[in-house]
Amino acid sequence: MSATVPGGPRTGAALRAVLALYPARYRRDRGAELAEVFADSTAGAGRLATAREALDLAGYGLRLRTGLTSTALGGRLLATAAPLLAGALAGLVALPGDTRSWRVADAARAGFGVPWQRLPDNLALLGLTVVPVLLAVAAVFGAWRAARTLAGTVVLLAAVRLGVVAVTAADGWLLLWHATALLPHLAAGALLLAAPADLLERPGRLLVAAGAGTGLLVVKAQGGYDSRHLMDGWTPLLLLLVPLLLMLCAARERLLPAALGLAVLPLTAWYSLFSLWEQVGGVWRLAPALAAGAGVLLLAGRVLAGRQEGRAKVS
Amino acid sequence: MTERALQEPTLLLLTALADAPRHGYALIQEVDAISGGRVKMRTGTLYGALDRLLQQGLIEVAAEEVVDGRARRTYALTGGGRDLLAAEAERLRAVAAEAQRRLGGATAPRGATA
Numbered sequence: 001m002s003a004t005v006p007g008g009p010r011t012g013a014a015l016r017a018v019l020a021l022y023p024a025r026y027r028r029d030r031g032a033e034l035a036e037v038f039a040d041s042t043a044g045a046g047r048l049a050t051a052r053e054a055l056d057l058a059g060y061g062l063r064l065r066t067g068l069t070s071t072a073l074g075g076r077l078l079a080t081a082a083p084l085l086a087g088a089l090a091g092l093v094a095l096p097g098d099t100r101s102w103r104v105a106d107a108a109r110a111g112f113g114v115p116w117q118r119l120p121d122n123l124a125l126l127g128l129t130v131v132p133v134l135l136a137v138a139a140v141f142g143a144w145r146a147a148r149t150l151a152g153t154v155v156l157l158a159a160v161r162l163g164v165v166a167v168t169a170a171d172g173w174l175l176l177w178h179a180t181a182l183l184p185h186l187a188a189g190a191l192l193l194a195a196p197a198d199l200l201e202r203p204g205r206l207l208v209a210a211g212a213g214t215g216l217l218v219v220k221a222q223g224g225y226d227s228r229h230l231m232d233g234w235t236p237l238l239l240l241l242v243p244l245l246l247m248l249c250a251a252r253e254r255l256l257p258a259a260l261g262l263a264v265l266p267l268t269a270w271y272s273l274f275s276l277w278e279q280v281g282g283v284w285r286l287a288p289a290l291a292a293g294a295g296v297l298l299l300a301g302r303v304l305a306g307r308q309e310g311r312a313k314v315s
Numbered sequence: 316m317t318e319r320a321l322q323e324p325t326l327l328l329l330t331a332l333a334d335a336p337r338h339g340y341a342l343i344q345e346v347d348a349i350s351g352g353r354v355k356m357r358t359g360t361l362y363g364a365l366d367r368l369l370q371q372g373l374i375e376v377a378a379e380e381v382v383d384g385r386a387r388r389t390y391a392l393t394g395g396g397r398d399l400l401a402a403e404a405e406r407l408r409a410v411a412a413e414a415q416r417r418l419g420g421a422t423a424p425r426g427a428t429a
Contacts, residue, residue, distance in 0.1 A: 032386035037339040060359030
């Protein structure tokens with residue numbers, strides 16, 4: 001080993017903060033070892049290299065904390081869902097005849113010839129039309145590093161549009177309406193980014209195609225995130241419950257149906273919740289039903305996982 | 316024989332442990348040397364891979380000791396890890412040999428017609 005002092009007080013404080021992200025048991029078991037390796041790796045390194053090392057260390061701590069390592073169920077589920085999510089993001093693209101396609105066409109025609117205040121939103125709108133398609137192509141060819149970079153870009157572009165909407169929306173209703181069309185990009189992109197990189201190794205042609213098809217169907221069922229086609233009756237509930245029920249399959253180690261549910265949920269959850277909120281007439285009326293539903297699903301997941309564990313012990 | 320190719324970081328880590336047990340920072344240095352400086356493994360990535368390989372039974376903790384007041388845990392290949400690495404090395408050798416053979420076959424006619 002090349003160094004004995006972990007890089008001075010500033011680095012020491014940063015290291016302690018990073019190690020605090022790790023679960024306590026892991027930190028007790030491996031904290032000193034991690035600190036030593038970190039100290040050796042960053043000895044004589046510049047600030048940027050030390051920051052990168054610290055970010056990498058923090059990233060693994062967060063994965064352990066959230067159960068998203070490549071050996072944990074959550075991580076394996078996200079990795080299975082990654083090609084479906086890549087396809088689903090491409091399925092969000094505005095097709096001709098969809099009201100969103102008019103806005104895209106307007107933005108493309110205007111180009112840079114708009115007031116500077118509208119430029120970020122226009123560019124982000126055009127980006128969200130092109131980047132998800134590139135992301136799906138990268139996933140088809142198994143170029144997962146590129147796909148993850150593009151997923152980060154999608155998250156950033158959606159965040160820009162949400163920020164613009166938050167500043168410019170005339171009222172809360174309009175903000176929520178716009179959010180229903182933007183949160184799918186943000187959530188699906190973030191889930192793709194959270195998938196463990198070491199499990200993303202193969203081209204996912206069929207799953208990307210299945211994700212894209214499902215995405216297109218779901219968006220069509222939701223009327224292209226257009227308030228004039230707000231869903232009524234059981235449709236919003238079904239589009240919320242079916243993916244959630246599919247995700248319960250993960251408790252029985254059936255990852256593919258669970259991954260399909262996980263890929264569809266970011267596309268449907270926000271619009272379904274918005275539609276249900278509209279139907280029942282307010283957050284406070286919707287909240288008890290949501291809490292009860294979440295409780296039932298959690299209970300069902302635990303029961304299923306318990307049975308699976310029992311079977312594993314017997315076998 | 317392995318059903319699918321090992322990912323490069325996994326292959327490099329198993330290779331780094333093939334001749335002797337090593338501790339964390341030594342593994343980072345070995346991976347750097349084996350890959351000719353191309354792969355620089357960071358601490359979080361290293362421990363993510365080590366935890367996975369431990370869980371898969373491909374490596375094991377060979378020793379836990381305190382050296383100069385510093386915690387040090389050394390890792391070693393298990394029998395399963397050694398078999399997997401041998402199978403992967405054989406697969407890579409066969410592919411490399413075939414590539415060499417075809418390259419050799421391709422250069423002869425080109426040279427003959429030039």
